[in-house]
Amino acid sequence: MAAPTPVSALVHSSTLVTAGVYLLFRFRALLTQTGINPLFMYFGVLTIVIAGIRAIHETDIKKIVALSTLRQLGLIVRTLGLGLSQLAFFHLLSHAYFKAMLFMAVGNIIHCSNSYQDIRVAGNLATAMPLSHSFFNLANLRLCGFPFLAGFYSKDLILEEVLIGHTSYTGVIIFFGATLLTAAYSTRLTLCTSLGVTQASSLLWSSDNDPLIVRGIKMLAPLAVAAGPLLRFYLLPNFYTSFLPLSLKLLAFLVTLAGIALGAQYFNKRVSLLT
Numbered sequence: 001m002a003a004p005t006p007v008s009a010l011v012h013s014s015t016l017v018t019a020g021v022y023l024l025f026r027f028r029a030l031l032t033q034t035g036i037n038p039l040f041m042y043f044g045v046l047t048i049v050i051a052g053i054r055a056i057h058e059t060d061i062k063k064i065v066a067l068s069t070l071r072q073l074g075l076i077v078r079t080l081g082l083g084l085s086q087l088a089f090f091h092l093l094s095h096a097y098f099k100a101m102l103f104m105a106v107g108n109i110i111h112c113s114n115s116y117q118d119i120r121v122a123g124n125l126a127t128a129m130p131l132s133h134s135f136f137n138l139a140n141l142r143l144c145g146f147p148f149l150a151g152f153y154s155k156d157l158i159l160e161e162v163l164i165g166h167t168s169y170t171g172v173i174i175f176f177g178a179t180l181l182t183a184a185y186s187t188r189l190t191l192c193t194s195l196g197v198t199q200a201s202s203l204l205w206s207s208d209n210d211p212l213i214v215r216g217i218k219m220l221a222p223l224a225v226a227a228g229p230l231l232r233f234y235l236l237p238n239f240y241t242s243f244l245p246l247s248l249k250l251l252a253f254l255v256t257l258a259g260i261a262l263g264a265q266y267f268n269k270r271v272s273l274l275t
Contacts, residue, residue, distance in 0.1 A: 068182070074178075097224050101138075105217055113125075138221060176252070187264055192267060
């Protein structure tokens with residue numbers, strides 16, 4: 001969407017974009033009685049697959065973050081279709097904290113980079129903008145569902161319920177394939193902005209020079225880390241407990257590592273094309 005980044009942070013994280021999903025959550029009893037949950041499952045699957053594949057080939061940093069929001073909404077809708085309404089609402093709230101921080105960090109990077117949004121142009125931001133890039137990497141780790149960040153507590157529960165529940169092999173593959181794609185495009189984005197070679201003008205000067213934006217990001221950063229256990233304690237007083245073999249317990253983490261390796265491979269391909 002063509003909007004200033006603070007507006008995008010508000011819209012994409014917790015208001016207009018998620019309003020439809022929240023409406024589905026409020027009408028979850030009616031959806032169950034009418035038997036149209038499978039329809040939402042199919043829509044969620046299409047959204048997850050199309051947004052994930054599109055994001056891993058996208059070069060606009062803002063569009064990548066927007067597509068990641070679309071993929072998360074597809075995951076929430078599919079979780080609602082499976083009847084896991086509490087987990088879907090839990091993931092919706094935890095998503096709001098980190099996505100707002102991610103958009104603010106991306107907006108600060110774009111603003112301080114003379115409005116460059118192409119990740120093929122951006123590079124060396126770890127040195128030029130260490131603070132904003134650190135928050136950016138923190139939000140990306142949470143997006144991947146890295147252990148003990150906010151996203152880990154909701155996404156891991158959803159994946160475990162998928163393994164335990166009456167889900168087909170195709171559904172399991174789609175859920176874990178979406179997790180792999182998320183880790184892949186997040187890793188590609190992080191490597192391109194931190195280790196990539198800057199292709200912009202030699203007169204471009206980037207720095208963390210906006211204290212107002214940095215202050216807002218600092219307020220959101222603790223929530224991106226601690227919101228998971230706090231929301232789980234508040235929303236799920238009767239904790240979901242899953243008993244799975246160790247191999248299945250580690251499956252989500254192993255798929256995330258495979259996605260990181262895939263994203264690094266895409267980054268190496270980009271470097272080889274530049275050289």
